[in-house]
Amino acid sequence: MVNDDIRLVQLTPPGSGCSIVIGKGAVPQMPPGSLKGLQLVVPDLHKARTQLLERGVEVSEIQVMGENPRPVPDPLDNVGFIHFADPDGNAWAVQQISSRA
Template sequence: MAATDWKIELIFVPVSDVDRARDFYVDQVGFHLDYDQRVSDELRFVQLTPDGSACSIAFGTGLGVDMPVGGQRGIQVVIPDAEAARDHLRANGVDASEVDEQAWGRFVTFSDPDGNRWTLQQMPQRG
């Protein structure tokens, strides 16, 4: 592997209630539950991955993540169809925004129960 062949594979999302967050991302958003391990009373690790993604999210207790609950604002996910993504989220009880049409893509935003904000981007057609 080259020194510049870096891959982002895990992003921490700060949450206040691990079970509520796990259920939201699995049951409402549709992420796959990879791990939910309670190592001890002080340490629990949950990892979830969206279908088709090489990058997962993680949260839990005792992980030493120094970020305020609800403070994740910078996750952007590329999707094939903004309307379909919005319809999926809304059908599962997620308060997703209207589709925002821009020259650089079509966007839908939503937040998890703690206020962590997600941006979904349908890339513009090329050529």
């Protein structure tokens, strides 16, 4: 907590270089469902889709968007995506990247 008007919580998954910040005051306030184009990256798109379905999430079929820019270990790397909306209506894309250089 910075003060009574500004409160922040930073969430960083173990081993991740990215964080999500939630809070009030310094974080822009947006109506629920107004975020579109949020993106997550996973190493196994089939597994991620299965886990979402098992939890009752309505998720798209796997879509291949474009061609891989270089040879990769899995044909879905870089170009494989699924899409879903969270309970607030925000739109998410999940991309497969199984390994990073």
